[in-house]
Amino acid sequence: MKVLVIGLGGVTNGGKTTLAEKLKNMLPNCCIISQDDFFKPESEVETDERGFKLYDVLDALYMDEMVASIHNWMKSPASSGLVAEETQDTCGNLKNVYILIVEGFLLYNYEPLNKLWNRRYFLTLPYEECKRRRSTRVYQPADTPGYFDGHVWPMYLKYKxxxxxxxxxxxxxxxxxxxxxxxxxYVYSDIVQELNKLREEN
Structure with a gap:
């Protein structure tokens, strides 16, 4: 049994979740872990002097739990609820290979995670397009006025x-x-190349 751990990180509203779901439907034995599932409750997220909840930082997440979840999957991917489905011929002869896509906005700035990736992808957007997309989304808690410019975008630039x-x-x-x-x-073709390398190692 072999595992392939793919990071799909980058800017807010960059299309990470959509891309991850589409890849899952095309790849064999594929599962997704989303970083958004590891946010701390609002009461545990710090607030700065402007009243902004500091969600776009590592301290707003249970990162140790996220790392543990990835390790648990790597130890036993076959028992993670995956069901092998028919996939394209390019992925043939890979029944014993399992793929994990981890998607989130802060994947590569946390050292314990950096030892796990086989491939890292990072989606980018220009400021205006990112702000436009963000304005169309509904968050809980909702973005306060000035939140994107005051916290979200500066933290994206900092970590990038x-x-x-x-x-x-x-x-x-x-x-x-x-x-x-x-x-x-592009990403599918790139992952298939990684899968073929694993197949050649068998």
Whole structure:
């Protein structure tokens, strides 16, 4: 049995969840873990002097629980509720390979996670497009006036800059303004190459 752990990170509203779900439908033995499932309750999230809830930082998440969930899946992916389905021929002869896609906005700035990835993808968006998409979404709690400019976007830039400055981490940056079909085709083909490498190692 072999496992492939794929990181799908990047900017808010960059299309991570949609891309992850589409990949899951195309890849064999594939499961998704979403970082959003590990947010602390609102009462445990810090508030800054402007009254902004600081959700876009690592301290707003139960990161240790997230790492533990990934490790548990890696130990026993076959018992994670996966059902092998018919997939495209390019993934043939890979019945003993299991794929985990981890999607979230802060995947590559937490050291315990960086030892786990086989591939890292990072979706980007320009400021105006990201703000436009964010304005169409409903969050709980709702974004307060000025929240995007005062917290969300600055934290995205901060963590993205940290990532770019870390020469030891290889990341494939993806343009989130491209069509979902184009992004899906690229990432799917790239993962299939990784799968074929695993097959050759058998």
């Amino acid at each position: 800059n940290e990532l770019e400055e870390n020469a030891s981490i290889q990341v494939d940056y993806l343009d989130g303004t491209k069509s979902q079909e184009e992004l899906l085709s």
